[in-house]
Amino acid sequence: MDHVVVPCYHAVSASWDADLSVTPERLEAQLERFRRRGYRPARFSEAIEAPPAPRTVAITFDDAFRSVYDIAFPLMQRLGMTGTMFVPTAWPGRDEPMSWAGIDHWSGGPHEPELACMSWDQLRELQDAGWEIGAHTHTHPHLTEIDDATLAGELERARQICTDRMGRPCASLAYPYGDYDERVVAAAGAAGFTYAATLKASIPDPRPLAWPRVGIYYGDADWRSRLKLSPVVNSLRASRLGDAVDRVRGV
Ligand SMILES: [Zn+2]
Numbered sequence: 001m002d003h004v005v006v007p008c009y010h011a012v013s014a015s016w017d018a019d020l021s022v023t024p025e026r027l028e029a030q031l032e033r034f035r036r037r038g039y040r041p042a043r044f045s046e047a048i049e050a051p052p053a054p055r056t057v058a059i060t061f062d063d064a065f066r067s068v069y070d071i072a073f074p075l076m077q078r079l080g081m082t083g084t085m086f087v088p089t090a091w092p093g094r095d096e097p098m099s100w101a102g103i104d105h106w107s108g109g110p111h112e113p114e115l116a117c118m119s120w121d122q123l124r125e126l127q128d129a130g131w132e133i134g135a136h137t138h139t140h141p142h143l144t145e146i147d148d149a150t151l152a153g154e155l156e157r158a159r160q161i162c163t164d165r166m167g168r169p170c171a172s173l174a175y176p177y178g179d180y181d182e183r184v185v186a187a188a189g190a191a192g193f194t195y196a197a198t199l200k201a202s203i204p205d206p207r208p209l210a211w212p213r214v215g216i217y218y219g220d221a222d223w224r225s226r227l228k229l230s231p232v233v234n235s236l237r238a239s240r241l242g243d244a245v246d247r248v249r250g251v
Helices: 024-036 044-049 066-079 120-128 148-166 182-190 223-229 237-249
Strands: 002-005 007-009 055-057 059-062 083-087 132-135 172-174 195-197
Touching (some): 024 066, 044 195, 066 083, 066 120, 083 120, 083 172, 120 132, 120 148, 148 172, 148 182
Parallel strands (some): 002 055, 007 059, 059 083, 083 132, 132 172
């Protein structure tokens, strides 16, 4: 029986007590625990398409916070683990702090430097080390709340920029805020994405374009039990998922 776990992290900081940050110690303890329990690390698309081991973990990060480059990347290198980064393509290379609903209130305060985005060079360094770089739309909107043309623009532009900057096709997407519905899933497929990550820990019938992830947050005392409850994908997975992948590809 396969067990594929996809945790979702954002920032990593020793001092930032934002809900979307975790301390380096907590991150290391969680990664070590996966390793001890025999989980093989995989990129997000691999974990869906062809998990390399019965126990597979795809560590994912949303938003391309620079702290992931500074702290999580070297830590995971040391542990022999690779991950997946989902980048809002409007942000790398800009000097000002990232800004959207949900992180805006940290601007102007002592933690503002935590809002720095990674550069494209840093993202390429991750990719060269074996990470997958996916898109997190262009500007990080709530996708269910924008009109069809804006939705298509957010997805197509992000995929194009990610593909151009990384020099390889961008296959994966993470829905900002985990916010998606059937219209959004269809638009993601139409924009050329094959895989997309949600923030629902459990989806009865996971599809490549609506894949469950477990969000891990600051002060989260309950992550162990939630990871245990995360999707156990049984032996039916291969055939059912195979059909879904074929549908997505229009085969
Ligand atoms: Zn995000």
